[in-house]
Amino acid sequence: MxxxxxxxxxxxxxxxxxxxxxxxxxxxxxxxxxxxxxxxxxxxxxxxxxxxxxxxxxxxxxxxxxxxxxxxxxxxxxxxxxxWSAMQKINNGRWYCVRQWASTEGLKDLAEAECSGFQTMDLLSLREVISKPCPHCESGDFWCSY
Structure with a gap:
């Protein structure tokens, strides 16, 4: 109708x-x-x-x-x-299932930061984010669309 x-x-x-x-x-x-x-x-x-x-x-x-x-x-x-910082983009992209924020923008910003004096803490933070289960369904897939 x-x-x-x-x-x-x-x-x-x-x-x-x-x-x-x-x-x-x-x-x-x-x-x-x-x-x-x-x-x-x-x-x-x-x-x-x-x-x-x-x-x-x-x-x-x-x-x-x-x-x-x-x-x-x-x-x-x-x-x-x-x-947002690179880590905020990755975290928000992952939480809201927006690959553009996490991969295209967040990871690109991290790569640029690495070229200009990347901090070890940022690398450890990224490893921590990627190793966590999906925030919605607890699957181990980083890009889970639950």
Whole structure:
């Protein structure tokens, strides 16, 4: 079932308000409103949202199947805004199952740090992170998607 509407879209919503609209539209299968909410989250150039707002959206939908679009959008925005250390990227990437943060960004940053005087403690910290079981299901797979 699809719901169609012809009202003008609301203006002035915050990122979190649009996400609330997205959640309700998804739950009630209002595809037009869901599309409007996603477009508004992506295209709203009048507001500059910070990492806290995007990370909040990401945390709200990171493990929900119906929210792949806002998840990917939030990952992209968080990636461009975050100022995490290499170890924070690896830890957050592993915890939230975002390979981009852990491998592409985190390990790259660690490799660059190694070239410019890598600290032994960082290497030991990395070994500790990799040797831990999955934080969600306790499997031994570093990249477990549980």
């Amino acid at each position: 699809s719901f169609t509407f012809s009202l003008p879209p609301p203006t002035g919503y915050t990122l979190h308000q649009w996400f609330a609209v997205l959640k309700l539209a998804t739950a009630w299968e209002f595809s037009d409103i869901r599309t409007l909410a996603m477009k508004s989250m992506i295209l709203d150039k009048t507001r500059v949202y910070g990492i806290g707002q995007w990370f909040g959206i990401f945390e709200s939908c990171w493990n929900l199947d119906d929210y792949t679009e806002p998840r990917e959008l939030a990952i992209t925005r968080v990636s461009s805004l975050q100022k």
